[in-house]
Amino acid sequence: MRAAPTILHLDMDAFYAAVEQAAKPSLRGKPVVVGGLGPRGVVATASYEARRFGVHSAMPTAQARRLAPNAAYLVPRFLLYRSISEQVMELLGRLSPLVEPLSLDEAFVDLEAGGAAHDAATARAAGERLRRDIYTTTGLPGSVGLAGSKMLAKIASEQAKPDGLTLIVPGTERELLGPLPVRTLPGVGPATGEHLRRAGMTTVAELAEAGEDELVRLLGRAHGAALYRMALGHDDRPVVAERDAKSVSVEDTFDVDLHDRVRVRLEVERLADRCVQRLRAAGRSGRTVVLKVRRYDFSTLTRSETLRGPTDDPGVVREAAARLLDTVDTTGGVRLLGVGVSGLADFTQEDLFAQAAAERSAAGAAPVPGPGAPEPAGADVPGTDAPGGAGPVGPRGARAEEPAERRWPAGHDVRHSAYGPGWVQGSGIGLVTVRFEQPGSPPGRVRTFRVDDPELTPSEPLPLVPGPGRAVTGS
Template identity: 45%
Template sequence: MPPDERSIIHVDMDAFYASVEQLDHPELRGMPVIVGGLGPRGVVSTCSYEARPFGVRSAMPTAQARRLCPDGVYLWPRMARYEEFSVRVFEVFHEVTPLVEGLSLDEAFLDVTASLRLLGSVEAIAQRIKHAIGERTGLVASVGMGPNKLLAKLASELSKPDGFRRITAERAQRELAPLPVGRLWTVGKVTEQALHRLGIRTIGELAACDTARLAGALGRQAGAMQALARGEDDRCVEAEQAEQSIGAEHTFDTDLAELSLAESWLLRHCERIAARARERGLSGRTVTVKLREPPFVTHTRQAQLCSPSASVRDIHEVARGLLETWWRAQRHPRLRLLGVSLSGFAERRQQDLFDPAPTARLPDEVQDRINAKFGSGSLVRAGVLRTHRQD
């Protein structure tokens, strides 16, 4: 199908992490909320729109954000909680099309071309998505529509917050031309500076530039970049692939030098990834431990489970052995970051009547039920509690 006959939707949740915090804590509504690492090495994950007039932005060091917005509310991320909302959002996506390409927990492309005959116009489908997300989560999504990924994403970005906009193929160049060249997909800081040296500051100027002159500065990518500047983009929406791994990690504000505390963090990570695996109906065979020494020396250690599992006990037993072996091999062990991941997924087999596993699974099942009822993290193993004092 020609690219200009497709109907692509881009959905991006507005200030996702901060919005979830304001939803869970109504007293924070209307206040500048900044979510991210709170220590000296912390980075802003996202911030509410109330924080943005102060100059606070994602990926900014938290220390800089505090200088710009000293009266803001600073919170650690609660990834398990955000994942709960993400599941509800993506359920909405899959109700209108199987062609969903997730970019993150809160952002995705949808190809709804084949859904138009059943569900109506692209605007009707986009409005349905936006309304359903609001109804089921209480959160706000910005929705962009276009004949390709480039224009759909641009439409949502230009209409934020609470956006709803469509850019057609006919209006593409008119919409793109006055925008700064840095707004174009694939144009990073280095490319932007190279274009500025050529006197190119807008997307319209990029589209009109002599291709040979442009190639002298940008090489082979010049032609593709000019096509984007004209609003042309033939990339397809890539439907989600089967999950390859599930992981959790934490960067410490102060280098961790105590094995028992490292083991507590390891258990916390194992609880989290095992719960996510069970939620998705997955069981994995490969456990990988990620260990980063200061300043940035990263090691990985990997081992196989006897059989695929989503049990905290099974995963933690292997991960703990990997951690302890590494730790004892170091003269002065220090950790800046510790992570665990589970991979090598297999479909869960049906349990045998005489399989002893049900007894081993009981703590996980009880934990799942209580956390589902009262919120993620309501019930944790005692060994995890030390890590909560460091949050």
Template identity: 40%
Template sequence: MDKQDAIETTAVDAEREERVRRIIHVDMDAFYASVEQRDNPELRGKPVAVGGSAARGVVAAASYEARAFGVRSALPSVTAKRRCPDLIFVPPRFDVYRAVSGQIREIFSEHTDLIEPLSLDEAYLDVTENKQGITIATEIATIIRARIKEVTGLNASAGISYCKFLAKMASDLNKPNGHAVITPKHGPAFVEGLAVKKFHGVGPATASKMERLGILTGADLKAKSLSFLQEHFGKSGAWYYDIARGIDHRRVDPDRERKSVGAEDTFAVDIADLGEAKRELEPLVAKVWGRCEAHGMSAKTVTVKIRFADLQIITRSRSVPTVYADRDAVLAAAEMLLQGAYPFPKKVRLLGVTLSSLEQGDGTAEAQLELRL
């Protein structure tokens, strides 16, 4: 065993000696669409898309009936309607979603104060020490899911594990309306058998890079040394090294503050045309604005990220003195930023949109902007 391997083995042994935590990841099932189906009996059992319209816009959320046809969030409405001709579009009601989310948060707080919301419809809970004195996390998850159903009429799924990464992965295993457990004994083997493209936090671009390096599964990732992963993935290398072994040191943080909201997409075929690139901005803007609106927030700054075919990255930002008024204002700013970078020096491989300088409350006026390059 060389020196590097000895250091890496010591780190793993130290982690095993750490007190085992009990983490629950609760994720509501098709939250926005389920609320709409709950409140309108005529929508129950039917394919429903929240947001957009048959003619324009993008889907913010889809019911399970719609998902069966391949309808997903951020999908252009025209494409969604083509995939599912009977699709019913309903406008989002974020005030209602926030109210329901508040009810769910109160249920969480009956068991622990260590709650880290990720969005209106999902959160991490650390129940290692809990208010009810229940020693089995699965029992707590069962109680919470039943209580959510009783109070809101909605279904929730849950993942239970010893770390956040595996709790998040587990919550998807028995959706909808189910839960799954990944124990410390089975955690490493679960990760080894998982395709890296399914890892939470590994996007399409990173998954493609890993594939080029011969990393297709967690076992392939585990076979790489820490130095190799740091060489190819920089600061993220240590994170990939740990999760390949089922290790996640992150704590549930109840004081976590969202500083920005972003989304990006890597294209199957590089883009050279400005009009095509602008069309790709719309689902990205819809996604980030929807997240802000769901939290009753708006933003002062829009940033567009452009990655070219040679992997060069540029960003362009635009700010307002107050906040952006609505999604159309954000889209207009993003399109102007993109146009400012045209003609593109090379074909575009990836586009991203980020909203930052977030503030509570909806925008009421759109101020004159100054372009910052």
């Protein structure tokens, strides 16, 4: 535990939904739900306006629609979210070399390591400056918690929401933690929380009063001892700088179970292409190809194949994934498919490309682009439940005809030759409805077109408009 609140936790408020509200003027102040929109879709983020109706992350989208039928339901735009996250992480890096990202919208910062703070006053000043900088750079709000440990800093940022700053003065931890529910502590999930409730412990103060021996008896040596220390406010975990990713993977959940073996294979090949695209974007290669199959009965099978060396060749990964699929029984239907690459490296094993090219040549197949070659057009069209989902891809990477709803995902950017930039409000029965507006503009007008209108095309996201200077509040 530190004597000064020099560990900062940043949590961007309702990040995906806040980005969509900032990008779409007509949605500001309105309930917005971002996630999968199909029958099996799940909410990724709900705006605070949507949360008032009871909508929350990880909730089935169908349930969210019943609670908030008039909310805007949008498919995620992960490329935009990542670009904004990079801007935020760059601001954190100016405060300290020790930044520990937890997700696109959340991170710990060791202010002391960067010389940004050494006491409560300088820590508060650094937190307020960070919130101002994030807002003036992105136009988005963020909540900041400051404390002498990671656990307390995260609790503080939760108390600061939305759009605030909370500082926990060292020495006040027990008083603060006492009345909080046990689920507040890291590592206390639903099962552990219920176990403790049955033992008569529902608050952190009751955990501390129970003592270490009782918690060890209930939860085991490691978990019980750690929980007792946290109940007393002790947490000496350091802020750890970003670690290298151990794997890159993509997966899709399908609205209807797939029964056609040919369709399953095409989906695996498409996922392999997307996985390599992400691998290359990260400047990495990998040696082990992993296939994940969740069947109709929710049983999940994982198969892997380790190559002779690391690769980022889409043909090599595609062929390995297809071989793995041959070992899996898909009788009865497939609910989810995933392809991943692990054993990452910063180089490639060139003989694998020659091997793949020779095999394709022998089979009379068209060559697959090597490292650095462009991917087929439209290789990353978001789908229903997972980022980057799309319709089936043919054996050589050619995309098959897709349903209109897939081509025009709700919330995604478009451009019309006459009306300019806009975004898709919805599509179906051969029509697509577009609202023509952009970040910083007044709310725009809505127009409807045929899905095959040649003047309407998908577009890259426009940058958000930076926010003006503002005063920040905190406690």
